[in-house]
Amino acid sequence: MVWHVIWMLILGLIVGAIARFIVPGKHDMGLILTALLGIVGGYVGGTLGSVVFPPHEFTITPPINHSFLGALVGAVILLLVFGFIKGRTSKR
Numbered sequence: 001m002v003w004h005v006i007w008m009l010i011l012g013l014i015v016g017a018i019a020r021f022i023v024p025g026k027h028d029m030g031l032i033l034t035a036l037l038g039i040v041g042g043y044v045g046g047t048l049g050s051v052v053f054p055p056h057e058f059t060i061t062p063p064i065n066h067s068f069l070g071a072l073v074g075a076v077i078l079l080l081v082f083g084f085i086k087g088r089t090s091k092r
Helices: 002-022 031-052 068-090
Strands: none
Touching: 002 031, 002 068, 031 068
8 A cells, every 4th residue: 555655656756747848838846746746647637538438437436547648648738727727817
């Protein structure tokens, strides 16, 4: 259990760092938020993958079968949405 959490944090940090590298602009977040970005991106990418690819099952429970690429796509989507929301609120 402990190793699973440590492994999830390490992979989340790697995915979050790659997503921050792909999306242009300045992202004010440290290591913890970068790891959380990768972890949540894995859930977003896995959920989108389960909706797009067969058997098209959408459930509330976190997806178990998601790949590194799905996590990366989910993290990039989260960064783009976060940047869009932050850009709209900072102009006021």
